[in-house]
Amino acid sequence: MSRGVLDEESFRLCCRLLLQRSEQLRDGWSWKAVQGSEEGYLRKTALRSVVIDPSPARDQEGSGSDSEPRTSCQSCPDQQGREKEESALVASVDTDRVSGAIDDDEDDEDDGVCTVSGGSSQVLQYEYHILHSCSYAAPVLYFRAFTQEGRSLTLEEVWSSVHPSFRLRLQSSPLNTISLQEHPLLGQPFFMLHPCRTEEFMRPVLQAQDQHRPVNYVLSWLSVVGPVVGLDVPLKYSTSPGSSTEPH
Amino acid sequence: MASDTSEAASSPPDLKLQFAPFSSALEAGFWHQLTQKKLNDYRLDESPKSIKGYYYNGDPLGLPTRLTLEFSAFEVDGPTPAHCCPATGTLYNTNTLDAFKTTDKKALLEKEAKEIWDSIQSGAALKDPSILCKFILLTFADLKKYHFYYWFCFPALCFPEGIKIIQQPSALEQVFSAKQITALQEAYDVLCIKRGTTAEPYFLMKYTADTVQMAPLEDWDTFITDTKKVTVGVYDPCTLSQHPGWPLRNLLVLLASQWGSKLDTVEVLCFRDRTLQGSRSIQHGVIFQIKLPELPLNSACPKSVGWEKNPKGAMGPRMVNLSECMDPKRLAESSVDLNLKLMRWRLVPSLDLDKVVSTKCLLLGAGTLGCNVARTLMGWGVRHITFVDNAKISYSNPVRQPLYEFEDCLGGGKFKATAAVDRLTKIFPGVNAEGHNMSIPMPGHPVNFSEATLSQAQTDVEQLEKLISEHDVVFLLMDTRESRWLPTVIAASKRKLVVNAALGFDTFVVMRHGLKTAPVSRGVSAAADSSTSCSSASSSSSTPAGPAPSVPASSLFSNIPGHKLGCYFCNDVVAPGDSTRDRTLDQQCTVSRPGLAMIAGALAVEMMVSILQHSEGGYAVASSSDDRMNEPPTSLGLVPHQIRGFLSRFDNVLPASMAFDKCTACSPIVLDNYEREGFNFLSNVFNSSHSFLEDLTGLTLLHQETQAAEIWDLSDDESI
Numbered sequence A: 001m002s003r004g005v006l007d008e009e010s011f012r013l014c015c016r017l018l019l020q021r022s023e024q025l026r027d028g029w030s031w032k033a034v035q036g037s038e039e040g041y042l043r044k045t046a047l048r049s050v051v052i053d054p055s056p057a058r059d060q061e062g063s064g065s066d067s068e069p070r071t072s073c074q075s076c077p078d079q080q081g082r083e084k085e086e087s088a089l090v091a092s093v094d095t096d097r098v099s100g101a102i103d104d105d106e107d108d109e110d111d112g113v114c115t116v117s118g119g120s121s122q123v124l125q126y127e128y129h130i131l132h133s134c135s136y137a138a139p140v141l142y143f144r145a146f147t148q149e150g151r152s153l154t155l156e157e158v159w160s161s162v163h164p165s166f167r168l169r170l171q172s173s174p175l176n177t178i179s180l181q182e183h184p185l186l187g188q189p190f191f192m193l194h195p196c197r198t199e200e201f202m203r204p205v206l207q208a209q210d211q212h213r214p215v216n217y218v219l220s221w222l223s224v225v226g227p228v229v230g231l232d233v234p235l236k237y238s239t240s241p242g243s244s245t246e247p248h
Numbered sequence B: 001m002a003s004d005t006s007e008a009a010s011s012p013p014d015l016k017l018q019f020a021p022f023s024s025a026l027e028a029g030f031w032h033q034l035t036q037k038k039l040n041d042y043r044l045d046e047s048p049k050s051i052k053g054y055y056y057n058g059d060p061l062g063l064p065t066r067l068t069l070e071f072s073a074f075e076v077d078g079p080t081p082a083h084c085c086p087a088t089g090t091l092y093n094t095n096t097l098d099a100f101k102t103t104d105k106k107a108l109l110e111k112e113a114k115e116i117w118d119s120i121q122s123g124a125a126l127k128d129p130s131i132l133c134k135f136i137l138l139t140f141a142d143l144k145k146y147h148f149y150y151w152f153c154f155p156a157l158c159f160p161e162g163i164k165i166i167q168q169p170s171a172l173e174q175v176f177s178a179k180q181i182t183a184l185q186e187a188y189d190v191l192c193i194k195r196g197t198t199a200e201p202y203f204l205m206k207y208t209a210d211t212v213q214m215a216p217l218e219d220w221d222t223f224i225t226d227t228k229k230v231t232v233g234v235y236d237p238c239t240l241s242q243h244p245g246w247p248l249r250n251l252l253v254l255l256a257s258q259w260g261s262k263l264d265t266v267e268v269l270c271f272r273d274r275t276l277q278g279s280r281s282i283q284h285g286v287i288f289q290i291k292l293p294e295l296p297l298n299s300a301c302p303k304s305v306g307w308e309k310n311p312k313g314a315m316g317p318r319m320v321n322l323s324e325c326m327d328p329k330r331l332a333e334s335s336v337d338l339n340l341k342l343m344r345w346r347l348v349p350s351l352d353l354d355k356v357v358s359t360k361c362l363l364l365g366a367g368t369l370g371c372n373v374a375r376t377l378m379g380w381g382v383r384h385i386t387f388v389d390n391a392k393i394s395y396s397n398p399v400r401q402p403l404y405e406f407e408d409c410l411g412g413g414k415f416k417a418t419a420a421v422d423r424l425t426k427i428f429p430g431v432n433a434e435g436h437n438m439s440i441p442m443p444g445h446p447v448n449f450s451e452a453t454l455s456q457a458q459t460d461v462e463q464l465e466k467l468i469s470e471h472d473v474v475f476l477l478m479d480t481r482e483s484r485w486l487p488t489v490i491a492a493s494k495r496k497l498v499v500n501a502a503l504g505f506d507t508f509v510v511m512r513h514g515l516k517t518a519p520v521s522r523g524v525s526a527a528a529d530s531s532t533s534c535s536s537a538s539s540s541s542s543t544p545a546g547p548a549p550s551v552p553a554s555s556l557f558s559n560i561p562g563h564k565l566g567c568y569f570c571n572d573v574v575a576p577g578d579s580t581r582d583r584t585l586d587q588q589c590t591v592s593r594p595g596l597a598m599i600a601g602a603l604a605v606e607m608m609v610s611i612l613q614h615s616e617g618g619y620a621v622a623s624s625s626d627d628r629m630n631e632p633p634t635s636l637g638l639v640p641h642q643i644r645g646f647l648s649r650f651d652n653v654l655p656a657s658m659a660f661d662k663c664t665a666c667s668p669i670v671l672d673n674y675e676r677e678g679f680n681f682l683s684n685v686f687n688s689s690h691s692f693l694e695d696l697t698g699l700t701l702l703h704q705e706t707q708a709a710e711i712w713d714l715s716d717d718e719s720i
């Protein structure tokens, strides 16, 4: 593990440790085994509330090129960021031209319901998978995002939900970017953060680990790459699990 | 906290209790699974099906109260995610959009409400209070377009009057001490463990200054000893500070129905339990003091509500278009693109894929070469492929021509051009393929038998001219030499890139034709070209297709710019058309070694791609075998003029040769005649013997000189 790479066995061990801690922290990770095989992946889902930019900028920006989307986005990377994240995320639903609505007639008006205006915000469900890649000898982060209707976000929409500072960093390096890729175990289209640079940035992390507290490769890696796509790793993961119970 | 202020504004002065409705949340997996069920299981069955969703009381502030259905929604007995409450539902999947529209929504709601009411009356809801949280899902799946229409209903029974609260709701931490909150959390966890769950939808509560006790609803009679102060807990998915979520609504009806006579007010804890950054907290739960309204004395089912509003706030269904992620054709397209992009990202960062993908390719010939060229073009993501061929598929074809199958040979055989298009579309529906079943008129093959044949030839020429104009690259993949002449002339005149491939038994040539400079300057440069007249008449007789690979010639003529390169006919000393004397590679196409067409077809496309990557395209200087050690001119490497392969030696060489000023296809005089006289000139060529072109270009003269030279050579040899 010292060279910055991670073999499959170590990957599983790291995952087991991460899962234990996740259960204590209620962080939502679970292990999904692939039927009839040793293989599997860590999975977690998370919700992000995204504010749709009311300015009609988008449609005029043109489309077609697969290069960077130019959506404005002002999201806050702070700790509870996902509560108030803002971005000009897109996802305009092809709303109904279907009739068949209930006639808004008579006494059907329900006065027991509070009017919750969702405003311009939209809730997106993110699904994250961590897999081991043999060819890179590294963990790989796959993810996809859905609207509440179950529609997957396009690559462009996903880009616009990436914090601008990360976006710049990603785009300056073509080898370290988000792309659509077939999930190696599920065969479904997922977005993937390219693992090409993983070994490079993990090497110093691993060199810095001290003898008594070995670094969990997957956890350290995740805390670097996760925030890029809105996946927060609570600091509490790094505190020793047995040391104390949670403060109330 | 923006949401608080907006709530305060909407919070009623008369302290009316209002509930936050569920909003439906569907994961893509649900729609995938519904599609599978519809195709394999339900088919035309419209009967109601049991499904399952869940809700969660741990959302961060600001998220809507959701009822989530995922992939596992169809496994009613499957596990519920940890710390979530299950909700059972009824799925009505209609077969038509019309049935979806005309379904009696009110009747569906009333039926479900009646079941809830009956379970309250019978006490079944006490034993299993999850019955209180039911839902209806009405769907129509348009699997042609991957459009899913749906409408949720969360049935709630209503009191005839509204529900009043007797004071403003308070956060749990304002009412409970830290100690009580700790005790509450422990009591809840203990209850869950006792019940073998990770979440309890409803529970009873008693507390003192430092203790909290909990019990399930069904323990009411033993647990509630003092009806003056009754506290009920509800697992509350809402995050608003002034409102409870939907699950409380039917519980209040249950309380009123069961104990209404004994209860005046009830204290409700909306239990919210979230973990943020690894820290669990429950102190943001909300406590309501509720004046329990009375139900009418008769036990008729109360009025019910619950159909979800759509995003526009209207009582109407929703629709989601999933073609992007479910339509196999769309998936195939994005996967093909992705595959190519990976090549760029990982290996050749400067690769200009758009240039390749957007190139319109005209394939003249849909035989062994045409099939292999088309497949390789598809591999490169080329979308626009047009075939021209006049042959039908014969029984010998499918084993060598990978776009055809045995079935295609039956009944006289399908036309190759159209069958090839069908197959390409089957392989990749995103392709934009076209087939033209037409002949290409040839020199020495008269078209003037009748008015009809003449006008047919004219039509064919016009069609070919049009096709060449509309495409970027012309591939010459025919099995006769003569048929390459007309497209060579037209493409040279229109300045279109030509990639030519021809096969012998175990040799092949793949070449690009020289791309003439723009018409304005052509006169000048053509004159210059002719001064450096072409090579090796001597070698052309041994390998007649195209210019010869004579090693001295290629080093002599190194660094030939694209506009000075020769065409397929440049090395001929005879005009095309005389097939008895003209021993050409391509006429033996069907007896070439079977791997040859695949090799040559693939090389033809790879050559095109390399040319496209060069900043000067078809005008790029020809790379030669000598350049193999030098810095390559493109990100993909060399851009040769010709690739000549010798399968017997498993060897390729990269000769380059110059345009021949007496060429029967690309010489200035031929192009001038074609451009001035058009079809008149062409029909003369078709109708005349080969000597017409040879006379025109001066080849006749050269021919005589060469024969004289050969004779002289021979006699010289003989003399030794």
Ligand SMILES: [Zn+2]
Residues within 6 Å of the ligand: B566, B567, B568, B569, B570, B571, B659, B660, B663, B664, B665, B666, B667
């Ligand atoms: Zn020529």
